[in-house]
Amino acid sequence: MTVNTSGVTSNLSRREFSALSAAAFLPPAAAAQTDAAEPLISGTIPGTGENLPAVGLGTASVFNNDDEQTRRAAAQVLKTLVGGGGRLIDTASSYGGAESVLGSVIATEALRDKVFLATKLEAPDAAELQRSLERLRMEKVDLLQLHNVTDPRQSLAQFKAWKAQGLCRYIGITSTYHGEFAALATVLGREKPDFVQVDYSLDNRKAQERILPLAAEVGAAVLTALPFGRGRLFRAVRGKQLPDWAQDFAASWAQFFLKYLLGDERVTAVIPGTSDAAHMADNLGAMRGYLPGAQERQRMVSFVSNL
Numbered sequence: 001m002t003v004n005t006s007g008v009t010s011n012l013s014r015r016e017f018s019a020l021s022a023a024a025f026l027p028p029a030a031a032a033q034t035d036a037a038e039p040l041i042s043g044t045i046p047g048t049g050e051n052l053p054a055v056g057l058g059t060a061s062v063f064n065n066d067d068e069q070t071r072r073a074a075a076q077v078l079k080t081l082v083g084g085g086g087r088l089i090d091t092a093s094s095y096g097g098a099e100s101v102l103g104s105v106i107a108t109e110a111l112r113d114k115v116f117l118a119t120k121l122e123a124p125d126a127a128e129l130q131r132s133l134e135r136l137r138m139e140k141v142d143l144l145q146l147h148n149v150t151d152p153r154q155s156l157a158q159f160k161a162w163k164a165q166g167l168c169r170y171i172g173i174t175s176t177y178h179g180e181f182a183a184l185a186t187v188l189g190r191e192k193p194d195f196v197q198v199d200y201s202l203d204n205r206k207a208q209e210r211i212l213p214l215a216a217e218v219g220a221a222v223l224t225a226l227p228f229g230r231g232r233l234f235r236a237v238r239g240k241q242l243p244d245w246a247q248d249f250a251a252s253w254a255q256f257f258l259k260y261l262l263g264d265e266r267v268t269a270v271i272p273g274t275s276d277a278a279h280m281a282d283n284l285g286a287m288r289g290y291l292p293g294a295q296e297r298q299r300m301v302s303f304v305s306n307l
């Protein structure tokens with residue numbers, strides 16, 4: 001699909017658009033450049049053609065404590081995600097109390113049918129899966145990922161068996177350790193999972209070398225972990241204004257950083273982590289407007305490289 005806005009053409013052939021209305025959930029700053037009638041940007045899962053709204057939520061370190069205060073904050077973030085047209089939530093068995101917090105909020109707010117829940121296991125261990133399902137209060141998850149692949153011999157046979165049994169709809173693998181990318185690539189090429197999750201941000205583009213081309217080759221959807229480099233990108237631009245040339249497609253630095261990733265056709269969805277509902281709404285703003293094309297993305301890289 002080709003979208004032409006503001007005189008700039010973006011080739012969005014792997015992206016689909018759905019006419020969900022979300023502007024009511026955006027804070028003024030993020031909503032400023034949006035239009036309720038504007039379509040939302042989504043990615044396509046190659047294996048099935050299912051659409052996934054392109055901005056999701058990461059939960060590493062933000063919902064660690066399973067207590068009342070955290071559950072209240074999580075409820076605000078999840079309601080903002082869903083109300084703003086998002087669905088994807090990424091968590092892990094190793095993220096402290098996050099699975100329990102999410103399970104509680106999703107049940108209390110009756111959100112199960114409105115979210116695409118991805119979790120991760122440290123190993124193909126039935127007891128670990130059962131614990132995750134119990135904490136999440138779910139009979140199945142949407143995506144089950146093997147967390148942090150380290151060995152090229154790691155097998156997804158057990159994950160595939162669980163998928164066949166209906167305990168998950170998709171399977172995936174992850175890594176954010178560049179020293180393990182060779183192992184990740186070997187497992188990706190051999191096991192052909194439905195998803196691969198890898199660190200990718202405007203100032204960290206290692207995934208472009210091998211993992212993203214291979215994901216496209218084997219038909220794996222791509223989730224980008226650490227889209228802000230754990231906040232490193234915000235620290236780099238502290239006190240700086242968005243450049244004029246970016247203001248047509250980004251109303252905030254968060255949207256600038258996320259749109260760089262969404263402008264890469266191989267990326268299915270981004271999963272910025274946040275415990276702040278206003279930040280969630282800001283991030284969701286990256287699902288609106290046009291996406292930067294190749295020339296603009298190069299300009300964004302140069303801009304950040306010269307900070």
Ligand SMILES: NC(=O)c1ccc[n+]([C@@H]2O[C@H](COP(=O)([O-])OP(=O)(O)OC[C@H]3O[C@@H](n4cnc5c(N)ncnc54)[C@H](OP(=O)(O)O)[C@@H]3O)[C@@H](O)[C@H]2O)c1
Nearest residue numbers: 058059060174225226227228229230231254272273274275
């Ligand atoms: N190996 C793996 O599989 C792996 C490894 C690492 C991460 N991950 C996944 O990737 C997700 C993302 O990574 P991450 O959460 O570590 O780092 P990140 O998304 O790169 O950055 C998160 C930081 O950005 C801030 N932030 C978020 N939205 C913002 C906004 N609109 N404006 C200003 N600040 C904003 C957050 O603070 P606030 O809370 O204040 O918003 C937080 O400090 C994780 O949550 C996890 O789900 C997977």
